Amino acid sequence: MSKNIYINCSYIPPELFVAAGFNPVRLWPEKIGHRGQKYIPVDICPYTRAILSQLYGNKKAVLANSCDGMRRLYDIITDNSFLLEVPRKSGTNEVNYFYQQLLGLLDFLDINYDNKYRQRLKKVIRDYNIQRNLLQKIQKQKSPSSLIQGIKIYSSNKQANLQELVETKEKNKIANSYSSVLLMSSCLLDGQIVDTIAKNNLHLAAIDSCLGERSFNFQINIKKGQNPLKVLARKYLQKSACPRSMEVERRIEEINKVMKNRKIEGIIYFIPTFCDQAAYDFKMIKKWARKNNIPVLNLEGEYKAGQSGQLNTRIAAFRESLTISG
Numbered sequence: 001m002s003k004n005i006y007i008n009c010s011y012i013p014p015e016l017f018v019a020a021g022f023n024p025v026r027l028w029p030e031k032i033g034h035r036g037q038k039y040i041p042v043d044i045c046p047y048t049r050a051i052l053s054q055l056y057g058n059k060k061a062v063l064a065n066s067c068d069g070m071r072r073l074y075d076i077i078t079d080n081s082f083l084l085e086v087p088r089k090s091g092t093n094e095v096n097y098f099y100q101q102l103l104g105l106l107d108f109l110d111i112n113y114d115n116k117y118r119q120r121l122k123k124v125i126r127d128y129n130i131q132r133n134l135l136q137k138i139q140k141q142k143s144p145s146s147l148i149q150g151i152k153i154y155s156s157n158k159q160a161n162l163q164e165l166v167e168t169k170e171k172n173k174i175a176n177s178y179s180s181v182l183l184m185s186s187c188l189l190d191g192q193i194v195d196t197i198a199k200n201n202l203h204l205a206a207i208d209s210c211l212g213e214r215s216f217n218f219q220i221n222i223k224k225g226q227n228p229l230k231v232l233a234r235k236y237l238q239k240s241a242c243p244r245s246m247e248v249e250r251r252i253e254e255i256n257k258v259m260k261n262r263k264i265e266g267i268i269y270f271i272p273t274f275c276d277q278a279a280y281d282f283k284m285i286k287k288w289a290r291k292n293n294i295p296v297l298n299l300e301g302e303y304k305a306g307q308s309g310q311l312n313t314r315i316a317a318f319r320e321s322l323t324i325s326g
Contacts, residue, residue: 005109008051009064010215010242011086013232015128016102018157019121020111026155027051028211030190031303039076044069045275046302047187052076062105066244067277082108088246090238099233113229121228125220127159134162135216142170144183144204148191151215179322180205180263182255184285185270186243186278187211192306193270193299200315202322205262208255214240243281252288259294266295266322268315273302295322 005022007014014024032046033053040052048069055061055073061081063074074083085101087094106113131154138150146165153161180203183194188211197204207213218239222231241251258264267289271278282298289296297318299311 004060006055006059006061007063008061008070009066009084009086010210010239011064011066011236012062012084013102013236014155014157015121015124015220015232016105016229017109018127019117019124020106020109022109024155024157026152027054028152028155029054029303036076040072043274044072045272047189047272047275048073050303055081067275069274087237088244090241090245090247090250095230095234095237098237099230102229102233118228121232122222125222125228125232129219129221131157131159131162132216132219134159134166137166138162139213141166142168144194144198144207145191146170147207148188148194148211151211154216178203179265179319181266181268181322182206182208182259182262182264183212183268183270184255184282185209185212185272186275186281187272188270189272189303190306192304193268193311194306196306196312196315197268200312200319202315202319205264206258208240208258210242214242243277248284252284255285255288266297266318268297268299268318270305271298271300273300 003022004025005017006025006027008027014026017024029050032050036052036056037049040049052073055077058080061077062084063070063081064084064086065071071083074081082105084105087097103113111117135150135154139147142165150162150165153165178201181197183197183204183206186209188194188207188209191211194204218235220231220235222228240254241247245251267285269282269285271282286296286298295318297314299305299314301308301311305311
């Protein structure tokens with residue numbers, strides 16, 4: 001029997017599964033398949049449709065209630081899946097609620113939250129802290145494409161491969177004259193837009209996306225006597241906010257901090273087709289950026305959109321505008 005458990009969101013702690021002997025597999029589809037598509041409307045985001053094609057056929061999955069599309073997906077595969085209700089705020093009440101949700105998830109997996117499991121969970125959390133540290137090194141030292149590769153390795157819980165990626169020599173292709181940009185999205189889909197940005201001589205200084213730094217820019221330190229699952233719930237809920245968050249001020253503050261610390265000059269925001277979360281978030285980001293005289297480029301598309309000539313032309317034009325304004 002397969003020990004794989006498929007997950008869809010960076011708010012779902014993989015440590016919880018590894019401590020129980022399962023293999024968490026983060027879903028990063030490369031395209032939209034055909035399986036199960038008749039059960040879902042065509043005007044739902046491509047990420048949801050691609051995940052459905054991967055999961056359809058009795059695969060065990062844990063889905064976060066990220067959006068209406070994921071709820072619809074859960075309705076279709078509900079017999080062998082668990083819907084994890086992730087609060088949209090990160091206060092004390094929300095942390096307590098999320099902790100209870102994680103306990104319910106353990107029940108779904110037939111896992112007893114006893115002392116033996118707690119000790120294993122603490123060890124696994126320490127191991128994942130090491131992996132998150134390695135990803136932070138990759139973010140600082142390597143190209144954005146290598147970072148995407150590292151995040152996918154992290155999603156498969158392969159620490160040795162991450163260490164190898166850190167040690168791999170890579171030419172520094174960043175020129176001082178390149179303008180620095182922040183790439184934002186709910187999900188980058190296939191990540192090819194990263195390569196298109198690099199080809200247009202823009203320095204991608206940060207990636208605010210589910211397939212980006214929100215997956216690893218935190219650590220979990222458990223003090224003696226603390227409940228490890230409760231600490232896990234708090235740290236995951238209070239990591240960098242994503243577009244689904246209802247804590248607008250915190251999200252803006254986090255983005256502003258990254259912009260200043262990395263001397264970023266402009267924002268490229270990619271909205272997957274039919275993604276309401278990203279559309280609402282972009283409206284907020286655009287209003288804030290205009291108020292602070294920060295150039296913003298809005299892109300939209302499905303899988304392989306980063307290869308399109310139209311997006312390439314628009315990114316090239318955006319680079320020119322940053323060069324002129326700079």
